[in-house]
Amino acid sequence: MSLDIATVRRIAALARIRLEEGELAQAQAELNGILGWIEQLQAVNTEGVEPMAGGGAVALRPRPDAVTDGSIADKILANAPDRQGDYFGVPKVVE
Amino acid sequence: MHPTDFTLRGAIDALNEGIISSVELTTAHLDAIAALNPRLNAYITVTGEQALEQARASDARRKEGVAGPLEGVPLAIKDLFCTAGTLTTAGSRILGRFTPPYESTVSGNLLRDGAVFLGKANLDEFAMGSSNTTSASGPVENPWSRANDPDTRLVPGGSSGGSAAAVAARLALGATATDTGGSIRQPAAFCGIAGIKPTYGRCSRFGIVAFASSLDQAGPVARTVEDCAILLKSMAGFDPKDSTSADVPVPDFAAACARGVKGLRIGVPKEYRLEGTPPEIEALWEQGLEWLRAQGAETVEISLPHTKYALPTYYIVAPAEASSNLARYDGVRFGLRVTEQGSDLRDLYERTRAQGFGAEVRRRILIGTYVLSAGYYDAYYLKAQKIRALIKRDFDEAFGKVDAIVTPATPSAAFGMDEKQDDPVKMYLNDVFTVTANLAGLPGLAVPAGLDAQGLPLGLQVIGKSFDEETVFAVGAAIEQAANFTALPRLRAGA
Numbered sequence: 001m002s003l004d005i006a007t008v009r010r011i012a013a014l015a016r017i018r019l020e021e022g023e024l025a026q027a028q029a030e031l032n033g034i035l036g037w038i039e040q041l042q043a044v045n046t047e048g049v050e051p052m053a054g055g056g057a058v059a060l061r062p063r064p065d066a067v068t069d070g071s072i073a074d075k076i077l078a079n080a081p082d083r084q085g086d087y088f089g090v091p092k093v094v095e
Numbered sequence: 096m097h098p099t100d101f102t103l104r105g106a107i108d109a110l111n112e113g114i115i116s117s118v119e120l121t122t123a124h125l126d127a128i129a130a131l132n133p134r135l136n137a138y139i140t141v142t143g144e145q146a147l148e149q150a151r152a153s154d155a156r157r158k159e160g161v162a163g164p165l166e167g168v169p170l171a172i173k174d175l176f177c178t179a180g181t182l183t184t185a186g187s188r189i190l191g192r193f194t195p196p197y198e199s200t201v202s203g204n205l206l207r208d209g210a211v212f213l214g215k216a217n218l219d220e221f222a223m224g225s226s227n228t229t230s231a232s233g234p235v236e237n238p239w240s241r242a243n244d245p246d247t248r249l250v251p252g253g254s255s256g257g258s259a260a261a262v263a264a265r266l267a268l269g270a271t272a273t274d275t276g277g278s279i280r281q282p283a284a285f286c287g288i289a290g291i292k293p294t295y296g297r298c299s300r301f302g303i304v305a306f307a308s309s310l311d312q313a314g315p316v317a318r319t320v321e322d323c324a325i326l327l328k329s330m331a332g333f334d335p336k337d338s339t340s341a342d343v344p345v346p347d348f349a350a351a352c353a354r355g356v357k358g359l360r361i362g363v364p365k366e367y368r369l370e371g372t373p374p375e376i377e378a379l380w381e382q383g384l385e386w387l388r389a390q391g392a393e394t395v396e397i398s399l400p401h402t403k404y405a406l407p408t409y410y411i412v413a414p415a416e417a418s419s420n421l422a423r424y425d426g427v428r429f430g431l432r433v434t435e436q437g438s439d440l441r442d443l444y445e446r447t448r449a450q451g452f453g454a455e456v457r458r459r460i461l462i463g464t465y466v467l468s469a470g471y472y473d474a475y476y477l478k479a480q481k482i483r484a485l486i487k488r489d490f491d492e493a494f495g496k497v498d499a500i501v502t503p504a505t506p507s508a509a510f511g512m513d514e515k516q517d518d519p520v521k522m523y524l525n526d527v528f529t530v531t532a533n534l535a536g537l538p539g540l541a542v543p544a545g546l547d548a549q550g551l552p553l554g555l556q557v558i559g560k561s562f563d564e565e566t567v568f569a570v571g572a573a574i575e576q577a578a579n580f581t582a583l584p585r586l587r588a589g590a
Contacts, residue, residue, distance in 0.1 A: 017447035051480030079429035
């Protein structure tokens with residue numbers, strides 16, 4: 001599978017990474033290089049194999065559905081690029 | 096003896112015996128950093144005043160008869176671990192001014208045990224790389240150089256290149272590191288030191304900037320195997336804040352270093368004999384096996400048939416998880432924000448992420464986004480998860496027959512800073528021997544075992560059963576003892 005320019009543009013949009021027109025061709029070449037190398041996996045017979053999702057053998061633990069912290073608005077907002085009162089500021093979203 | 100020449104074990108003994116104070120030990124390391132860090136760039140942030148304050152408090156505690164297992168020991172912390180009140184950048188522009196209000200569990204465990212933090216160690220951006228050349232804070236230089244070509248600056252490996260270079264150059268007694276595909280073991284091997292990636296779940300991931308959550312594990316780098324064992328004991332342990340943290344007891348890893356290898360069965364995977372591996376690495380591997388046989392171990396050829404698919408599998412799984420984890424960097428809640436006049440929210444996201452992430456991180460996010468996208472998920476991501484299961488099954492079967500596996504740590508010695516930079520896949524091949532342990536969740540240790548013809552360090556790797564780091568330490572310490580690795584890097588404190 002080889003990516004065309006339109007697909008590269010679509011992936012970048014999905015990833016929310018701005019690619020300038022002049023950067024598309026290089027991105028396309030690099031991604032196709034990596035995908036071409038990955039293609040060898042299609043040769044492996046994986047019929048009947050259960051996919052391995054996690055890194056550990058231990059099953060995930062349930063935990064009590066309880067509030068464990070709170071009232072730390074200042075800590076949460078401390079690194080905000082545009083703090084407005086107790087809120088994160090963003091460009092106007094609703095007209 | 097210069098205080099920076101202590102092993103971590105030796106420093107603990109000297110502190111206990113009152114031969115040196117933590118303030119003296121810390122000052123010596125800060126002086127060494129001031130002298131060498133401008134060249135090596137191993138630290139992004141040096142927290143000198145805070146370190147001296149911690150050292151004074153440590154000396155006071157010791158005087159009162161209260162001393163933790165790492166009381167007064169100066170360490171470097173990879174800049175991927177959140178440290179409360181101290182800049183934590185992950186080597187990225189996007190976190191260039193991020194100061195976490197909380198402490199990672201692993202670094203918190205070290206502070207609990209009395210450690211002193213010298214500063215934050217450099218790394219590849221978001222721990223993505225094998226050369227420490229992708230950091231927004233600039234590349235790290237390996238303190239070693241080729242005997243016949245001392246002017247060519249070499250990479251320390253990555254992604255924990257700053258941690259490994261700092262420890263090798265004696266700018267810290269030990270350091271924290273993380274390993275997603277080889278990021279502890281490859282730089283340890285390139286810098287002539289030891290490093291262990293423990294079993295997945297052994298160390299909490301809470302507060303470590305996430306790259307690929309099912310593969311990421313924290314571990315130590317230090318100049319001896321025993322030093323790694325001492326550090327891992329403090330770093331490890333169950334943490335309810337990480338849902339994948341294993342609720343299992345933490346054994347006395349340092350005691351395991353003295354166990355010996357008599358009667359152990361050591362697996363030698365035939366698929367790790369790769370075409371193009373330099374003959375001196377093949378020879379060192381054989382030498383390592385001979386050392387183990389001489390100490391009473393038996394070596395057994397084993398087969399791990401899916402080995403050759405491990406790297407391409409990794410380059411689906413890791414970018415997929417990264418694309419999801421790194422979605423949080425949106426320019427809204429923390430980190431860099433880039434807008435233009437009239438930017439809407441989407442434009443803010445796209446400009447922030449385009450300018451905040453470096454080329455390799457952008458590449459991996461794009462690959463990860465693609466393999467998870469509608470229509471391609473089954474062909475790539477699901478396929479990779481199945482092959483990952485087969486790789487794990489290979490190990491499960493092998494560990495029915497052997498107690499540990501020994502392989503080379505890396506397919507080459509450290510390379511030049513401008514080498515392997517033109518083709519991402521060429522760079523990825525650095526992790527060919529290490530990535531399998533991440534996919535299977537197993538512990539892997541790199542131990543310095545010899546020098547190549549240019550005088551550069553080469554390492555061997557010991558892979559163990561799940562949660563059997565003790566055998567890994569026993570085998571690693573046996574190799575270390577036989578190798579008697581005493582060579583020193585050219586750039587180091589006190590040289």
